[in-house]
Amino acid sequence: MKASIIVAASSISTCSSFVPSTQSKPLTSLNGLFDGVKEAFGADGMGSLEGDRETPIDRWMGWNAKSSDEPQQAVGSKAPVDFVDSMDTENYIAITLPKPMGIVFEENDSEYGGIFVLEISEGSVAEAEGTVRPGDQLVSVGGLKVSGMQFEEALGKIIDSTEEKTKLTFFRGPAKFLYGPAGASQEWLDDFIKGANVKVEAEA
Numbered sequence: 001m002k003a004s005i006i007v008a009a010s011s012i013s014t015c016s017s018f019v020p021s022t023q024s025k026p027l028t029s030l031n032g033l034f035d036g037v038k039e040a041f042g043a044d045g046m047g048s049l050e051g052d053r054e055t056p057i058d059r060w061m062g063w064n065a066k067s068s069d070e071p072q073q074a075v076g077s078k079a080p081v082d083f084v085d086s087m088d089t090e091n092y093i094a095i096t097l098p099k100p101m102g103i104v105f106e107e108n109d110s111e112y113g114g115i116f117v118l119e120i121s122e123g124s125v126a127e128a129e130g131t132v133r134p135g136d137q138l139v140s141v142g143g144l145k146v147s148g149m150q151f152e153e154a155l156g157k158i159i160d161s162t163e164e165k166t167k168l169t170f171f172r173g174p175a176k177f178l179y180g181p182a183g184a185s186q187e188w189l190d191d192f193i194k195g196a197n198v199k200v201e202a203e204a
Helices: 035-041 056-061 125-129 151-159 186-195
Strands: 004-006 092-097 103-107 115-120 137-141 166-171 200-203
Touching: 092 125, 103 151, 115 137, 115 151, 137 151, 137 186
Parallel strands: 092 200
Antiparallel strands: 004 103, 092 166, 103 115, 137 166
């Protein structure tokens, strides 16, 4: 049975509730021994370093990231219609709230780990502020990454916070796009949390 909890009013409380496309170039006569190499890698031998190179997620999802004058086409399976990119900062929100926050958390399925917002308590500061929504995935508490943590450990970071108001950062998308093959790399998440550049940062 999944555990759920509402963020507690006090940090010392033990209560469980907080009320490529490829287009071949015409072959031309080679004027030198290395003309073919230049054509393949560029005149300086370094090749293209443009930002449209394929990434692991492009390959996993079967996307063609190469530039083309033609509309981009999937080279493999199509992206899910509900796909949310967990390496796009636009899909994260942050909120700074006092306790009790009134956020009810529940753990994700064991294959993912981490916790998400199950519901917002009626009349709570979280409801009044209005940023957090059910389904948001908790990523960090203050500057501490909690994504993937077990329920008690992740929630404990909120309970143990001694700040008057605690900053929570959430990924606005399902667990399957935060964790697993389509999820953000741990290195990216670490850098993101340090920078904390999120779409919305509200304070109640």
